[in-house]
Amino acid sequence: QVQLVESGGGLVQAGGSLRLSCVASGSILSINVMGWYRQAPGKQRELVATISSGGDTNYVESVKGRFAISRDNAKNTVYLQMNSLKPEETAVYYCNARVKSSDRGFGYYNYWGQGTQVTVSS
Numbered sequence: 001q002v003q004l005v006e007s008g009g010g011l012v013q014a015g016g017s018l019r020l021s022c023v024a025s026g027s028i029l030s031i032n033v034m035g036w037y038r039q040a041p042g043k044q045r046e047l048v049a050t051i052s053s054g055g056d057t058n059y060v061e062s063v064k065g066r067f068a069i070s071r072d073n074a075k076n077t078v079y080l081q082m083n084s085l086k087p088e089e090t091a092v093y094y095c096n097a098r099v100k101s102s103d104r105g106f107g108y109y110n111y112w113g114q115g116t117q118v119t120v121s122s
Contacts, residue, residue, distance in 0.1 A: 001103060002026040002111050004095045009116030016120070017083045022095030022113055024076040032098040032108050034071055034078040038091035038118075045094065049080060087122040 008020040024031060035050035049059045049069040057069055063082075071078040078095060095113035 004113035006113040006116040011119045020080040027102040029100040034097045040091040085120045
């Protein structure tokens with residue numbers, strides 16, 4: 001079993017900052033890409049940012065310059081530093097990881113966390 005557990009969500013005023021964390025645990029052999037997605041009420045889940053095991057990052061255009069994704073491979077943890085938050089970024093933020101697990105067959109599989117609520121007030 002592989003589990004992803006997010007933390008760090010909450011309520012913040014517009015222009016404020018939050019730092020999300022996600023720890024992967026369980027029968028992990030290796031982790032490839034880790035990332036953050038978000039889903040606002042009535043909308044589809046969208047990519048926010050990803051980071052490879054080597055540290056290559058990718059961001060949705062709307063968060064470039066304000067959000068920063070990072071990871072600690074030794075701790076199987078990914079972070080998302082969010083600055084200058086906007087009310088329209090209110091959403092449930094989900095952690096995602098592509099994991100090679102000893103519980104499953106050859107290859108990497110997608111795993112998701114349960115999500116953490118981020119609410120940005122105007």
